Amino acid sequence: QKEVEQxxxxxxxxxxxxxxxxxxxxxxxxxxxxxxxxxxxxGPELLMYTYSSGNKEDGRFTAQVDKSSKYISLFIRDSQPSxxxxxxxxxxxxxxxxxxxxGTGTRLKVLA
Amino acid sequence: xxxVTQTPKFRVLKTGQSMTLLCAQDMNHEYMYWYRQDPGxxxxxxxxxxxxxxxxKGEVPDGYNVSRLKKQNxxxxxxxxxxxxxxxxxxxxxxxxxxGRVAYNEQFFGPGxxxxxx
Numbered sequence: 002q003k004e005v006e007q008x009x010x011x012x013x014x015x016x017x018x019x020x021x022x023x024x025x026x027x028x029x030x031x032x033x034x035x036x037x038x039x040x041x042x043x044g045p046e047l048l049m050y051t052y053s054s055g056n057k058e059d060g061r062f063t064a065q066v067d068k069s070s071k072y073i074s075l076f077i078r079d080s081q082p083s084x085x086x087x088x089x090x091x092x093x094x095x096x097x098x099x100x101x102x103x104g105t106g107t108r109l110k111v112l113a
Numbered sequence: 114x115x116x117v118t119q120t121p122k123f124r125v126l127k128t129g130q131s132m133t134l135l136c137a138q139d140m141n142h143e144y145m146y147w148y149r150q151d152p153g154x155x156x157x158x159x160x161x162x163x164x165x166x167x168x169x170k171g172e173v174p175d176g177y178n179v180s181r182l183k184k185q186n187x188x189x190x191x192x193x194x195x196x197x198x199x200x201x202x203x204x205x206x207x208x209x210x211x212x213g214r215v216a217y218n219e220q221f222f223g224p225g226x227x228x229x230x231x
Contacts, residue, residue, distance in 0.1 A: 009153070033217065044117070044203050044222030045156070052217075089155065093218075100171065101220070103156040 004028050007090055007104030016113050020077040024090035024104045027071065031092040031102075034066050036075045039087045039106065048088075049075065080111045114139050117223035119204050125229045126194045134189040134226050136204030144207045145187040146171075146220065147179060149200040156203065162187055194230045202226045 007024045014020055022036075033052055037045035049064040051057045051073075057064045063076040073092075077084055090104040120135045136145065147159040158171030162181040176198060178190045187206075191198060207220040 005155075007155075042225070044205075044224050046222065047219050050217050050219070091156075100158060100161070105153055105155040 002027060003105075005090065005092060005102050005104045008107055009105055011108040011110055013110045013112060014080055016080060016082060016111055018080050018111070020080050020084070020109060020111075022075040022077075022088050022090075022107050022109070024073050024092075025071055026073075026092060026102075028092075028094065028102075029068075029071065030094040032095060033093045034064070034073050035091040035101070036062075036064055037089040037091060037103075039089060041086075045089055077109075080109075082111045082113045085110045116140065117204055117206055117221050119202075119223040119226050121226060122224070123227045125231065126191075127231050128195060130194050131190070131192050132194065132228075133191075134202055134204075134228075136187045136189070136206075136223060137185055138187075138204075138206040138221070139185065140206060140208070140221065141184070142206035142208050142221075143184070144218070145181065146205045146207070147177070147187065147189045148203045148205065149173065149198075150203060150225075151200050159189065159202075194228075196230045198228065199230045200228060202228060 005026045036049040039045040051064045054066045054068045061078045065074040087106040087108045089106040091101040093101050117138045146161040148156045157173050160179040162168045165184040168179045180188045204223040205220040
């Protein structure tokens with residue numbers, strides 16, 4: 002079993018929809034959670050960074066962590082065609098490590 | 114700033130050939146990483162470096178060597194390429210930032226190198 006599981010998609014939604022992207026994990030020691038966005042044939046770029054449980058909002062993006070269920074989510078409100086990309090979750094147990102465990106990524110397509 | 118750059122962008126090798134991938138960053142970051150990305154496997158760490166002159170093994174180091182002779186450069190070498198090393202290779206560099214009282218390590222990625230080994 003992989004430490005981090007992520008539905009590969011693809012996920013197709015109409016423009017303006019609310020998108021929910023999710024990851025589950027097995028290691029209860031994970032404390033730091035990140036979401037990266039990767040456009041086709043580009044490198045990943047950091048979208049959101051959260052620590053422990055709770056929500057964090059940044060514009061149209063909300064990251065949610067539920068440590069009791071070992072489940073993290075990224076919500077995109079008012080989705081746009083420019084949001085079409087692969088979204089990767091990543092996590093690490095402490096801030097003192099440089100080693101992140103990445104999910105396999107979910108491919109999202111927002112249709113105009 | 115160019116950020117993180119990788120050379121070359123594409124390469125085709127025959128089994129047994131060797132090559133070096135070059136990563137350069139102009140952000141004065143201490144930490145640098147090499148990942149490979151394969152379908153269904155996500156990003157996997159090959160080697161990393163926490164400073165000039167230091168390197169360490171990641172999750173999948175076999176068949177690769179690295180060197181960090183200058184702070185801004187991180188080289189990934191394949192001494193004898195195998196078809197299993199066909200992949201997209203990403204370099205990243207990072208720094209420590211803070212958000213409130215929480216320290217975090219934001220990694221900046223290069224555009225990738227697509228390598229095919231025949």
